[in-house]
Amino acid sequence: MRLGLILGEAFTGLRRNASMVISVVLVTFVSLTFVGAAILMQVQIVKMSDFWVERAQVAIFMCTSVSRAPTCASGVATQEQLDIVRDRLDGEALAPLIREVEFEDREQAYENLIELLGEEYASVITSDQLNETFRVNLIDQRQSDAIVEAFAGMDGVEQVRDELQYLEPLFSALTVATYIAVGIAVLMLIAAVLLIATTIRLSAYARRRELGIMRLVGASNRFIQTPFILEGVFAALIGSILASGAVLAGVHFGVEQYLRSRVTFMTTWVGMSDAWLVIPVLLVIGVVLAALSAGFAIRRWLRA
Numbered sequence: 001m002r003l004g005l006i007l008g009e010a011f012t013g014l015r016r017n018a019s020m021v022i023s024v025v026l027v028t029f030v031s032l033t034f035v036g037a038a039i040l041m042q043v044q045i046v047k048m049s050d051f052w053v054e055r056a057q058v059a060i061f062m063c064t065s066v067s068r069a070p071t072c073a074s075g076v077a078t079q080e081q082l083d084i085v086r087d088r089l090d091g092e093a094l095a096p097l098i099r100e101v102e103f104e105d106r107e108q109a110y111e112n113l114i115e116l117l118g119e120e121y122a123s124v125i126t127s128d129q130l131n132e133t134f135r136v137n138l139i140d141q142r143q144s145d146a147i148v149e150a151f152a153g154m155d156g157v158e159q160v161r162d163e164l165q166y167l168e169p170l171f172s173a174l175t176v177a178t179y180i181a182v183g184i185a186v187l188m189l190i191a192a193v194l195l196i197a198t199t200i201r202l203s204a205y206a207r208r209r210e211l212g213i214m215r216l217v218g219a220s221n222r223f224i225q226t227p228f229i230l231e232g233v234f235a236a237l238i239g240s241i242l243a244s245g246a247v248l249a250g251v252h253f254g255v256e257q258y259l260r261s262r263v264t265f266m267t268t269w270v271g272m273s274d275a276w277l278v279i280p281v282l283l284v285i286g287v288v289l290a291a292l293s294a295g296f297a298i299r300r301w302l303r304a
Contacts, residue, residue: 020199021235027195028239028290029246031188032282036247038181039278040270045174047268056164058138058147060085060157061131064106067158074155077132081156085134088150097146100137106130131158189289192239196232196290197297203228232294233287240286244279251275 062082063072088094089101104112110127117125136147144162151160255269 020195020202021231024192024195024199024232024235024290025239025242027188027192028236028286029242031185031192032240032243032286033246034181034185034188035285036243036275036278036282037250038178038185039281040247040251040274041174041178041181043274044270045171045178047270048174049171051268052164052167056141056144056162056167058136058144059159059161059163060134060136060147060151061159061161062133063156063158064131065128067131069158071153071155072158076128077156081154082132085151085154085157089134089136094147094150097138097140097143098136099139102135102137104133104135106132109133189285192236193289193293196236196293199235200228200232200294200297203231228298229291229294232290236286236290237283240283243282243286247278247282248272248275 062077062085063069063075065076086101086103089098106127109130109132110125113125113130114122138144138147141164144164148160148162151157251270251272251274256271260269
C-alpha cells in the first residue's frame with residue numbers, strides 16, 4: 001500500500017464531511033470526559049475510604065448526670081465502671097484489635113466543646129453534662145463490631161458509637177454518582193460509535209464512483225477500507241485528546257487549586273499523577289471504538 005495515497009484519501013474524506021467530523025469529535029470528547037471523571041471519582045472514593053477507615057474511631061461514651069439510657073440508671077459512671085471498661089480494652093480478647101486508646105475526661109471534653117462553639121456557651125454548658133469518653137483506634141476499623149458488642153449494654157456506658165458508620169452514606173452517594181457518570185459515558189460512547197459509523201457510510205456514498213473505479217482496477221478491500229477507518233480514528237483521536245485535556249484541567253484547577261485549599265480536613269485527593277494514568281485509557285478507548293465502528297461500517301457498505 002502507498003501510505004501517502006491512503007492518508008490523502010483519509011484527509012479528503014475528513015474535509016468533505018467536516019460537520020459530521022466535528023460532531024464525532026464533540027461526542028467523543030464529552031463521552032470520554034465522563035469516562036475519565038468516573039475513573040477518577042472511583043480512585044477518589046478509594047483514597048477517601050482508606051483515609052477515613054484509618055482515622056475513624058469507636059467512641060465509648062460513659063454515663064453523665066443527664067444521661068437517660070437504661071444503662072445509666074445509677075447516674076454518673078463511677079470510677080469502678082471506668083476501670084472495668086479500661087481493663088476490658090487492655091484485655092487479651094480485644095488488645096490484638098486495638099492500635100490506640102485515648103481517654104477524654106469531662107474537663108477536656110468541656111474545653112474542646114467551648115473551643116468549638118465559642119465562649120458564649122461557657123455559661124450554658126457545664127462539664128458534668130459531658131461524657132467521659134474512651135476513643136478507640138483499631139488496627140482494622142472494619143472489625144469495629146467486636147468493640148461495639150463488647151461494651152454495648154454495659155452498666156455505666158451510655159452509648160458505643162462507630163464513627164465509620166456515619167461515613168458509609170457518603171461513600172454510597174459517591175459510588176452512585178460514579179455509576180451515573182459511567183452510565184452517561186456509556187450512552188455517549190454508543191452515540192459516538194453510531195455517529196462514526198454514519199459518517200463513514202456517508203463518506204463512502206459520496207465517493208461511490210471512486211470506489212467503483214478502484215474495484216475495477218483491482219484494488220483490495222483492505223486498501224479501500226483503510227482510509228475510511230483512518231477517518232474515524234483521526235476524529236476520535238482528536239476527541240480523546242480534548243477529553244484528556246479536560247481531565248487534566250479538571251484535576252489541576254478543580255482539585256489541586258480549589259478543593260485542596262478549601263477542604264482542609266481531607267489530605268488525600270486525586271492528583272496529576274492519577275490523571276496522567278487515566279489519559280492512556282481514554283486514548284485507547286477512543287481509538288479502538290472508532291476503528292471497530294468504522295471498520296464494521298465500511299465492510300457492510302462494501303458488501304451491500
